[in-house]
Amino acid sequence: MSAVVARKEQCPLCGFAFDAEGQGCRPSCPMARGCRVVCCPSCGYSFPQEGGVALGLRKMIDRLKRRGESAA
Amino acid sequence: MSGRASAPACHGGGDLEKKQIVAAARSAILVGNPNVGKSVLFGALTGRYVTVSNYPGTTVEVTRGSATIGGAPWHVLDTPGTNNLLPMSEDEQVTRDILLSERNYVCVQVGDAKNLRRVLLLTGQLAEAEVPLVLALNMADEAESRGIVVDDRVLGEQLGIDVVPTVAVERRGLSTLQARLPEARPSPWRPRYDDHVEAALAQVEPLLPAGGIGRRALAVMALVGDESIRAHLTARVAEADLRRIDEVRRELAARYPESLRFVLARQRLAAVDRLHDAVTRRKGASAASGAGRRLAALSTHPLWGIPFLAAVLYVAYQFVGVLGAGTMVDFLETTVFGEYVVPWVTGAVRAITPSGAFQEFLVGPPGVPVEEHGGILIGKYGLVSMGLAYGVAIVLPIVTTFFIAFSILEDSGYLPRLAVMVNKLFKRMGLNGKAVLPMVLGLGCDTMATMTARIMETRKERVIVTLLLALAVPCSAQLAVILAMTAGLSLTANLFFVGTLALVLFLVGWLAAKVLPGRGSDFVLELPPLRVPQAGNILVKTTSRIEWYLREALPLFLVGTLLLWVLDRFGGLAILEHLMSPVVVGLLDLPKEAASAFILGFLRRDYAAAGLFQHFEGPLRAGTMTWAMEVQVTVALVTITLFIPCIANFFMILKERGWRTGLAMAAFILPFAFGVGAAVNQVMRLIG
Numbered sequence: 001m002s003a004v005v006a007r008k009e010q011c012p013l014c015g016f017a018f019d020a021e022g023q024g025c026r027p028s029c030p031m032a033r034g035c036r037v038v039c040c041p042s043c044g045y046s047f048p049q050e051g052g053v054a055l056g057l058r059k060m061i062d063r064l065k066r067r068g069e070s071a072a
Numbered sequence: 073m074s075g076r077a078s079a080p081a082c083h084g085g086g087d088l089e090k091k092q093i094v095a096a097a098r099s100a101i102l103v104g105n106p107n108v109g110k111s112v113l114f115g116a117l118t119g120r121y122v123t124v125s126n127y128p129g130t131t132v133e134v135t136r137g138s139a140t141i142g143g144a145p146w147h148v149l150d151t152p153g154t155n156n157l158l159p160m161s162e163d164e165q166v167t168r169d170i171l172l173s174e175r176n177y178v179c180v181q182v183g184d185a186k187n188l189r190r191v192l193l194l195t196g197q198l199a200e201a202e203v204p205l206v207l208a209l210n211m212a213d214e215a216e217s218r219g220i221v222v223d224d225r226v227l228g229e230q231l232g233i234d235v236v237p238t239v240a241v242e243r244r245g246l247s248t249l250q251a252r253l254p255e256a257r258p259s260p261w262r263p264r265y266d267d268h269v270e271a272a273l274a275q276v277e278p279l280l281p282a283g284g285i286g287r288r289a290l291a292v293m294a295l296v297g298d299e300s301i302r303a304h305l306t307a308r309v310a311e312a313d314l315r316r317i318d319e320v321r322r323e324l325a326a327r328y329p330e331s332l333r334f335v336l337a338r339q340r341l342a343a344v345d346r347l348h349d350a351v352t353r354r355k356g357a358s359a360a361s362g363a364g365r366r367l368a369a370l371s372t373h374p375l376w377g378i379p380f381l382a383a384v385l386y387v388a389y390q391f392v393g394v395l396g397a398g399t400m401v402d403f404l405e406t407t408v409f410g411e412y413v414v415p416w417v418t419g420a421v422r423a424i425t426p427s428g429a430f431q432e433f434l435v436g437p438p439g440v441p442v443e444e445h446g447g448i449l450i451g452k453y454g455l456v457s458m459g460l461a462y463g464v465a466i467v468l469p470i471v472t473t474f475f476i477a478f479s480i481l482e483d484s485g486y487l488p489r490l491a492v493m494v495n496k497l498f499k500r501m502g503l504n505g506k507a508v509l510p511m512v513l514g515l516g517c518d519t520m521a522t523m524t525a526r527i528m529e530t531r532k533e534r535v536i537v538t539l540l541l542a543l544a545v546p547c548s549a550q551l552a553v554i555l556a557m558t559a560g561l562s563l564t565a566n567l568f569f570v571g572t573l574a575l576v577l578f579l580v581g582w583l584a585a586k587v588l589p590g591r592g593s594d595f596v597l598e599l600p601p602l603r604v605p606q607a608g609n610i611l612v613k614t615t616s617r618i619e620w621y622l623r624e625a626l627p628l629f630l631v632g633t634l635l636l637w638v639l640d641r642f643g644g645l646a647i648l649e650h651l652m653s654p655v656v657v658g659l660l661d662l663p664k665e666a667a668s669a670f671i672l673g674f675l676r677r678d679y680a681a682a683g684l685f686q687h688f689e690g691p692l693r694a695g696t697m698t699w700a701m702e703v704q705v706t707v708a709l710v711t712i713t714l715f716i717p718c719i720a721n722f723f724m725i726l727k728e729r730g731w732r733t734g735l736a737m738a739a740f741i742l743p744f745a746f747g748v749g750a751a752v753n754q755v756m757r758l759i760g
Binding site: 058 | 106107153184186187190211214482483487488491521608611612613615616617619620624
């Protein structure tokens, strides 16, 4: 089973915003278990969903941005 | 979402549903791009009385329900998500056919306010179809939070219809939308085409029947040669008129080098762009600067786009090939692994295990160089000294720099432009334009890209794309090692390598396109603005990809090393090397050890490339490569690149294209790779 988390994603290629649910790696892939690659329903571009360290980094950067904005 | 609606089907009250639907005096058809919240809006309009059924003759589901709007009963129909009334898929055809066959309806276009350009591309076609229309700009809150301001009043004036901002999940704007439905009217706005197209449309329109869709939209479908509309027209248009339409279409098509579908889509997009720019602005950020716009135009210019692309590739090569594959690999392999990791693991094992057979089994006998013993952790094929070193010291720094470069291209908005540039090149090579996307993706991961080949329209296209991906498109990890190796080669050897792959890609693609029956399709991709990449985005994207790489590749590197260790320990490696030596040594003039690289290349192609890299690393780094060595490296790289894909990709091919096609591809690729390698060997030695 794909390990894609159901949340809003934006395609880095065409900019299309979509719901990641059901857009994960197809079970036909022998390495689909635990795979976080999502496929844009608009243009077909695939990219790994942010998770683990990357998600932690994203949260940290967002927090720093918000702090910077509120300080300004 | 499409008409495979998430709205619940009520199976218990069939009669009630029928009565309610039949009693409805008016109909509303919900149309929109995929993933715009159409089904949520449908649910909010209809409540619980819905039926879900397959559209006749297809497996595509459409959802019907009832609503009370303005005190009157309405029949509401949710259609599959579509980007186009010129259908490219069964879903899109069902939506177009519903609009074509239903009568006296109001069309509610549900659009994503964040992606207005995409919304307007469909609005333009619905305007041409002359259907009474209301535009619901959904997800208005998300657009606002991203600083996208759409002037819905001006947009409504320009389109001549009601435009209602909505947030379907919160039922915001729903009552306004319901109030506007009875007043829905066709939009007088039209995308204007060039004079030749307009003249052709004027000739074709009078020959077409009136129906659910206006004559202009039907004329557009007929002119682009939309096969899915053929049966509808044949049943309603006289044979002489059909011949006349074909004649007009042929005359118009002769005026353009591209297909009419592409020509009309491009001109429609230009009209939509003007409308989009007139009604949209970004809060807190001005429109792209003049220099930015010029740079964006330059990046896709048919002539200047090429040196632009060359400059981008050169910078990427310096970053990945020189910094990543040179400096970083040297540091990690020689210093970190050579001086710290390997001695530390060896020392730790010797300290905690009693000396003797078990210790030797793990880290080899004391005093013997690592390359000369068979320890399972530290040794010639040791899990740490080889498996981990390949994955972490050789491939990881290269893929990291590659992923950074890739993320910069992605975040800057250049990647889709690169796809457009390569698209043009591919079209000249006789390949289908849409195939560019899986090809570009293949540079990331061929397995992922093989799955993406599903976006191709026909089986022929999917087979060609899958074959070319398996044959000549190296994945990111392999590409990274290739860059590292080609950095130490002369310009001539580099030209041989790149030229051979380009020639193979062109010839095999071109021949397959000629041999296999079928038609091509066009590549339409929305281009985001070119922008300065954000450091935070690049950091997160690169980290995300590295995590994915480590999870997928590193275990296979260790499994591969273990396999090699077992083969070596039980004499299997020597047998395989002996069996393959007529091809590897005799045909390709490579050292017999290269056989193990080919065998394990099946596990991961970058594993094989990393093995070759290590074999030639000394002279590559010292700059002491002789022509004979350069020939060996080039031949090995060509053969490994063309070689049968990695095991994950191979399984994906079998699953996606079927056993027969998959095995046929493997049967073609294997001898072809060795054959091309042998030919390159002979030609290069002849020149040398």
